[in-house]
Structure formats: C-alpha cells, structure tokens
Amino acid sequence: MFKNLDFLQTGNVRVLVIDGSQSELKKMSDILSANGYEPSTSCSGERGIMTARQILPDIILLEADLPDISGYEVCKRLKSQPQTEDVPVIFITADTEKDDVLQGFNAGATDYIIKPYVDDVMIARVSAHSKLAVKSRQEKMLSEMIDKYVLEIIIDTSGIIKYISSAFARLTGYEPDELIGKSFDMLKHPEAFRSAMPDILDSVKNKYTYYKEIDIVAKNGDRCVLNTFAEPLMERRGNVTGAQCFMVDVTSKKELELIAVTDKLTRLHNRQKLDQVMNYEMSQFQRYGTKFSVIIIDADDFKTVNNSHSYHIGDKILVKISGILLMNVRDSDTCGRWGGDEFLVILPKASEGDAVIVAEKLRKTIAERDYGIDNNVTVSIGVAEIEKGETVAKLVASAGKALYKAKKSGKNCIVAYSETDNPV
Missing domain, CATH: 3.30.70.270 (Reverse transcriptase/Diguanylate cyclase domain)
Incomplete structure (x- = not known):
C-alpha cells in the first residue's frame, strides 16, 4: 500500500549491546555512535533483558559468554516475550564450534559475528539486519493501524470470508470467529435487491477493480451502507485467490440524504x-x-x-x-x-x-x-x-x-x- 514507510520511523536506529566486558561495551558503543546508531549497553544478561523491555531496540548485539546467565538463555527469553520477539539478535562470540553456532540459531539468533571482528564488517551486518528489522516493524505498525481504523474484509474465490479487520468487527458488531469461514452472503441486508458478492467475485476473477456502494446488515439488524473498493488477491503466478475489500462507512451520509x-x-x-x-x-x-x-x-x-x-x-x-x-x-x-x-x-x-x-x-x-x-x-x-x-x-x-x-x-x-x- 505504501512504498515508503519512513514516516513511521522516528530517530536513529537503536542498538542494544549486551556484553560482560566494559571495554568491549565502550568499543562497540563508540563504533556504533560514529556510524549514526543510537547505542545502549548492558553488562549482564538479566540487566540486558530488562533494558530490552524498556527501550525496545531495533537490534541486539549479544555476547554468548556472560557473567550471570548464558547469552543463549538471554536470547531464548527475549524471543519468548511479545515486546522483543521480533528484534533481531546477533551473537558476538569467539566460539566457532558447530554446536555453539547451532545452539545460538536454535535459541533464535539472526546472525553471528566472530571475534575478533572487523569494525566495517560488524557495521555492515548491523546495517543489513537493522534495515530489515525496522522495515518489518514499520509494516507491522501499519498493519495494526489498518486493522484498527480501516474497514477491511478478505474473501476467497468462493465468497468465503477469510479475514475481517477490527474496525469492520466494531462496525458490524460481529466477532471475527462469527464471520470467518462463513459466506459473504450472510451480510446481505434483507432489503437489498441482491447480494454484492457475485459482482465482486466476477470483477476480481477477471482481474478488474470493483467499486460500488453496497448495503450490509450488522449483527443487531442495522443497515450499513459502505462504499466498497475491492481488488484481486493474486498468488505469485498471477492466479486470483480472492478479493481484498476496503470500505468506507457512508451510512450517516445516506441517512441524511434520505431525510432530505x-x-x-x-x-x-x-x-x-x-x-x-x-x-x-x-x-x-x-x-x-x-x-x-x-x-x-x-x-x-x-x-x-x-x-x-x-x-x-x-x-x-x-x-x-x-x-x-x-x-x-x-x-x-x-x-x-x-x-x-x-x-x-x-x-x-x-x-x-x-x-x-x-x-x-x-x-x-x-x-x-x-x-x-x-x-x-x-x-x-x-x-x-x-x-x-x-x-x-x-x-x-x-x-x-x-x-x-x-x-x-x-x-x-x-x-x-x-x-x-x-x-x-
């Protein structure tokens, strides 16, 4: 929907460094600052987990060998918490044994940096993963905004409802599980001349955009008038798999027009x-x-x-x-x-x-x-x-x-x- 999501990013990329060595923390902090990043540091695993919850970093650099708990345990706990489960974790370690590397990836690591590291290589890896992480977070934020404020419903090529946004659920009074898996026809208002579903499906199956005002019925029986924009959903090979419908509630406008x-x-x-x-x-x-x-x-x-x-x-x-x-x-x-x-x-x-x-x-x-x-x-x-x-x-x-x-x-x-x- 949006090609550029930079408007959802504020400030520099935040990097949390967790390492038991104060000298390593200072060295990495200086390198990151010099390259435009916003570093935070923690010298133990427990403190690192607490800091991650507080600042919600864009990326975490984690030493495998920490003074209190292992870096692998820290990674597992970070990945088990909703606030930090999507934050990329890059292990920094001198251990190059296969089992150690696998243990890190099994704990949820995104990548490894082997000590002694080259500064430019570390920055290149941080840059690559942080860009992906920031983009992923921006897309998630946008998706949550759309779900909360935009009337959206997705149906397959048989007219079966596959998804409704929270905004659509609030408008109609239906819980998602009351509609998902059911036919779009169940939303047809009793006074509507015919269901909009055949026209929507006919348009998207022919890879056309559908735009029309439709009447649906809310759970309490109220009539909802929606300006509906539907476009085809397609798989990678171009086959149509359904319709994504965005809607604008014009019920109040229609009621005023009717009164007039x-x-x-x-x-x-x-x-x-x-x-x-x-x-x-x-x-x-x-x-x-x-x-x-x-x-x-x-x-x-x-x-x-x-x-x-x-x-x-x-x-x-x-x-x-x-x-x-x-x-x-x-x-x-x-x-x-x-x-x-x-x-x-x-x-x-x-x-x-x-x-x-x-x-x-x-x-x-x-x-x-x-x-x-x-x-x-x-x-x-x-x-x-x-x-x-x-x-x-x-x-x-x-x-x-x-x-x-x-x-x-x-x-x-x-x-x-x-x-x-x-x-x-």
Missing part, C-alpha cells in the same frame, strides 16, 4: 425526490424513447374530513393512503407526496393505458379501506403519458388537467389526459 428526500408525515418521497425521478425518466425518454406515465391522486373533500375529525385524524388517513400506494405499485414505480393531500406516482415504461389500470386498483383499494370515521374516503385521479416534445412541467400539468376533470365529473373516479378536452 422523504416526506416527514407519510415517509413517502417528497416533491424534491419526485422531481429528480421525473427528470431521470425524461432523460431516458429523450435518449432511448422509453415512455413513462404519471398518476396524480387527490383526496376528495379532505378539508371536510380535517374540519370534522381534526387534522390529527386527517394525517392518519394520509398515512394509510400512503401505505396503500406502496403496497399496490411495482418496485420500479416511485410514490411520493406531491403536497397537502395530493400524491404522485411515476410509472417507468408504462403507457397511459397501463397507468389507468394501476390507478383504478389504487382508487378502488383506497375507497374500500376502513379509516375509522363515518365519512367515506375517496380519491380522484388524473393520468398522463409523456409525449414527444413535452417537458416534465407539461406532463404534470396534463395529469393535473385530467385530475381537475375527474373532480368535475363527480370525484372518486379516474380521467386520462387523452380524455380531456383538446389534449395536446
């Missing part, structure tokens, strides 16, 4: 959203010739209902009518509150005749519903289909003209614009 286009009372779309949808359908009509129709619905004598039963009862009736609209149109249709006691339904790929059929179903269902009052609740409906050369404003005006005729014709009925006087 939702009518507070009925929870239907508001006029702003209806305008957006009609403008989109108009662009489809102008580009591809795909027709669409609109239905305008107005509650009959609703002022009388409000005056007789209170605005509170009137609001409840509007909410019930809204529910009827949602239950009796297609998923592709858009219902909204046009204003007051007026509603508008947008029907993509529907002719005027198709819209009249839907309108009649709505009119009949609304009239038959029990609203808990002695007044009959009915609606008048106007229907219009987009025509060549029309604007959205003209289409709505045509539906409004049809609605006006329905009101004049006795209410509780439907009029299509083509049935009005001089439709143009």
Whole structure:
C-alpha cells in the first residue's frame, strides 16, 4: 500500500549491546555512535533483558559468554516475550564450534559475528539486519493501524470470508470467529435487491477493480451502507485467490440524504425526490424513447374530513393512503407526496393505458379501506403519458388537467389526459 514507510520511523536506529566486558561495551558503543546508531549497553544478561523491555531496540548485539546467565538463555527469553520477539539478535562470540553456532540459531539468533571482528564488517551486518528489522516493524505498525481504523474484509474465490479487520468487527458488531469461514452472503441486508458478492467475485476473477456502494446488515439488524473498493488477491503466478475489500462507512451520509428526500408525515418521497425521478425518466425518454406515465391522486373533500375529525385524524388517513400506494405499485414505480393531500406516482415504461389500470386498483383499494370515521374516503385521479416534445412541467400539468376533470365529473373516479378536452 505504501512504498515508503519512513514516516513511521522516528530517530536513529537503536542498538542494544549486551556484553560482560566494559571495554568491549565502550568499543562497540563508540563504533556504533560514529556510524549514526543510537547505542545502549548492558553488562549482564538479566540487566540486558530488562533494558530490552524498556527501550525496545531495533537490534541486539549479544555476547554468548556472560557473567550471570548464558547469552543463549538471554536470547531464548527475549524471543519468548511479545515486546522483543521480533528484534533481531546477533551473537558476538569467539566460539566457532558447530554446536555453539547451532545452539545460538536454535535459541533464535539472526546472525553471528566472530571475534575478533572487523569494525566495517560488524557495521555492515548491523546495517543489513537493522534495515530489515525496522522495515518489518514499520509494516507491522501499519498493519495494526489498518486493522484498527480501516474497514477491511478478505474473501476467497468462493465468497468465503477469510479475514475481517477490527474496525469492520466494531462496525458490524460481529466477532471475527462469527464471520470467518462463513459466506459473504450472510451480510446481505434483507432489503437489498441482491447480494454484492457475485459482482465482486466476477470483477476480481477477471482481474478488474470493483467499486460500488453496497448495503450490509450488522449483527443487531442495522443497515450499513459502505462504499466498497475491492481488488484481486493474486498468488505469485498471477492466479486470483480472492478479493481484498476496503470500505468506507457512508451510512450517516445516506441517512441524511434520505431525510432530505422523504416526506416527514407519510415517509413517502417528497416533491424534491419526485422531481429528480421525473427528470431521470425524461432523460431516458429523450435518449432511448422509453415512455413513462404519471398518476396524480387527490383526496376528495379532505378539508371536510380535517374540519370534522381534526387534522390529527386527517394525517392518519394520509398515512394509510400512503401505505396503500406502496403496497399496490411495482418496485420500479416511485410514490411520493406531491403536497397537502395530493400524491404522485411515476410509472417507468408504462403507457397511459397501463397507468389507468394501476390507478383504478389504487382508487378502488383506497375507497374500500376502513379509516375509522363515518365519512367515506375517496380519491380522484388524473393520468398522463409523456409525449414527444413535452417537458416534465407539461406532463404534470396534463395529469393535473385530467385530475381537475375527474373532480368535475363527480370525484372518486379516474380521467386520462387523452380524455380531456383538446389534449395536446
């Protein structure tokens, strides 16, 4: 992800020298300082272990023969502790016997420097191992930062979850063992049209990057909206082994956007959203010739209902009518509150005749519903289909003209614009 991790390194490389000889400690300390390193020294094994825990060096130079405990024991103990297990240990010793060398490597040593050593050779080895150690630590720090703060999930080519970051676990409320080994499909939100997994896998298998907004469900049932960036994971030979997905939580943003286009009372779309949808359908009509129709619905004598039963009862009736609209149109249709006691339904790929059929179903269902009052609740409906050369404003005006005729014709009925006087 990052080619240069130097921003994670502060100060000079820290080298801890553990040796029982004060003269050797001074000699190595002077050499290291002269070459830009930051040396610390300890003259015994126990003190060296304690110092290593405190300063967390980048590399340790360790004499095998110490006055209190052996260097091999020191190395084993350093490698057994989480704070120092990854720190490279270079033994400095005059022992060149095979068994001694093997004992050092078995204890966890990274390398050996044989006494008497050449200063430049020692520095070269310290430089090589410290660079690797610093890079490894930087990568580990970065990995921990990503795990803590970045929403990440890895799936294999079958859609099985192999890894989730701590940030993803916090967002969704799942423990890693509740998701790892399970299908990514289990995160699909119940209201989502389809799972995102097939599209993600199709993209990465073809070595493309996937970028899309997806809906998932948290453990408590909450909806999470995530901008998802997925790229293929590949083995050394280039074969795709899965997908690495990075995500940005945009749930709050989406909730605010939804509030902005939702009518507070009925929870239907508001006029702003209806305008957006009609403008989109108009662009489809102008580009591809795909027709669409609109239905305008107005509650009959609703002022009388409000005056007789209170605005509170009137609001409840509007909410019930809204529910009827949602239950009796297609998923592709858009219902909204046009204003007051007026509603508008947008029907993509529907002719005027198709819209009249839907309108009649709505009119009949609304009239038959029990609203808990002695007044009959009915609606008048106007229907219009987009025509060549029309604007959205003209289409709505045509539906409004049809609605006006329905009101004049006795209410509780439907009029299509083509049935009005001089439709143009």
